[in-house]
Amino acid sequence: MYLRLVFCLLLLTGLPVQGRMLSGHTETPLLYMQTREPAAIWSRVGDKVIPVGTLAGGQLIAVVPTVADYYEFTFGFGNGFIDKAHLKPVLATRRVEDSLGDLHNPPTNQNLLTFQDVTIYSGPANDSDPLGTLAANLRYPIIGKLKDRLNQTWYQIRIGGRLGWVSSLDAELDNGIAILTYHHILRDEENTRFRHTSTTTSVVAFSNQMTWLREQGYSTLTMYQLEGYLRNRLNVPAKSVVVTFDDGLKSVSRYGCPILRENGIHATAFIVSSRIKRHPQQWNPVSLQFMSLGELAECRDVLDLQSHTHFLHRVNADHRPVLLSRSYHNILFDFERSRRALEQFTPRVWYLSYPFGGYNANAVHAASAAGFHMAVTTVRGKVKPGDNLLLLKRLYILRTDSLDVMARLISNRS
Incomplete structure (x- = not known):
């Protein structure tokens, strides 16, 4: 049921919504949306479109408008999909606070691996607000890493334009195929x-x-x-x-x-x-x-x-x-x-x-x-x-x- 669309990079900057280039062809306006409730997300992994996690209620993401009954957003090296019924629009004048780092940082050559459902946090701490979850059996690109005051390593990722953090206690570094x-x-x-x-x-x-x-x-x-x-x-x-x-x-x-x-x-x-x-x-x-x-x-x-x-x-x-x-x-x-x-x-x-x-x-x-x-x-x-x-x-x-x-x-x- 899902269309195979061209990959694009969606960045949530908190600035007014403007047109963005989709694969270098046409101007595609991005929308800021907010989840009404916990929402399942899907993506193409390998040769299948499968459930890949959830977004918590009240979360802001940047999406590409489509004529279908779902929106697209960035998920790893491809696109994620979310049912439109789970989202509501956010005013373009609203600025999104994000103190986690430079949203323009490209992914590293490293991935994290999930072997169980893992929590994505808004900050590199277990007591920060959860943004959602990543499903088991995923490889996901890492933006950066840091250690907290307890010497625990946290992996920084980007999903739907948002920056989030995954604990190294929940995921492994990718050692290759x-x-x-x-x-x-x-x-x-x-x-x-x-x-x-x-x-x-x-x-x-x-x-x-x-x-x-x-x-x-x-x-x-x-x-x-x-x-x-x-x-x-x-x-x-x-x-x-x-x-x-x-x-x-x-x-x-x-x-x-x-x-x-x-x-x-x-x-x-x-x-x-x-x-x-x-x-x-x-x-x-x-x-x-x-x-x-x-x-x-x-x-x-x-x-x-x-x-x-x-x-x-x-x-x-x-x-x-x-x-x-x-x-x-x-x-x-x-x-x-x-x-x-x-x-x-x-x-x-x-x-x-x-x-x-x-x-x-x-x-x-x-x-x-x-x-x-x-x-x-x-x-x-x-x-x-x-x-x-x-x-x-x-x-x-x-x-x-x-x-x-x-x-x-x-x-x-x-």
Whole structure:
């Protein structure tokens, strides 16, 4: 029922209402409104519009007028929505007192995470008036931090043009999102060749891990959504993770895609485009087989196809990635060819996985020149705003790792 509108920045200054630019196109007048009563607020988080908290009665916010039965206001890196019936107008001549700091301060590269409903206070103190609440499972941008006289840390945020404070006892600092890496999936009884390779996992282990993500309430982000998070352009849940596959092996379509589908999980497959088969190969678990055109098409409901290069997924006689010995122009040509080959599956081939995790200055510069927005490595770690988007870290969950190990690796406290 909610429209997907352009993001805008609403600032509550206490000055008479004036027209503001909405995404640089038309003058959009802002209204000062006051909540008549405690009111639920909604926003787009990831790919869903969900309840994201409440505003207490008597609170002033700046809203964008709409023809619908709700108003818009700033919420994090997007828009919030509130039913018009909960609001009443405030005279434009009324000045709003705000002693909490400069309202023009931009967000930092840090977010807070909520794992329960938390109170937003009007000041950095538990005895200050509550402005409202933030719902559980949110990432929300921080404007600033301070410590009170008891050495307790408070996070400053902006919502609907208002500045508010959240206690560090109620929320955690965002330590980043895990990008999980998989390659090959086999049943234990047919895995006679790859049992001891770290890049092969069992069907049972992969199924258990994806079921655990679903049962624990994790949202699996696309690379496009991850980019929105890393560029501070998109609200995403606190419990978020990215699932990726490298190479484009046939075992992913045979075993991985049905498991993803059963659990409602979306993943990204980085494809070696020169190895896409015209016709499906007969299944042979003792060899590395690659997906066909038809198999890739059948998995598009759960797999977003991105680049793992065209011809550069090879090693030389010294078992080093050949990419590291190629010229800038050779790498650029390969990257561009890979993008063209994969555009039959997706119009947004914007993401790259370096072969074997190998990269150098030529590869990074070529990735940018070829039009890739982000690239992933095999360097171990999580990703968060401020990271180099062409050198993103990832995590491996091995077939021998227990679910407790997985939970610890992807948790915010790791």
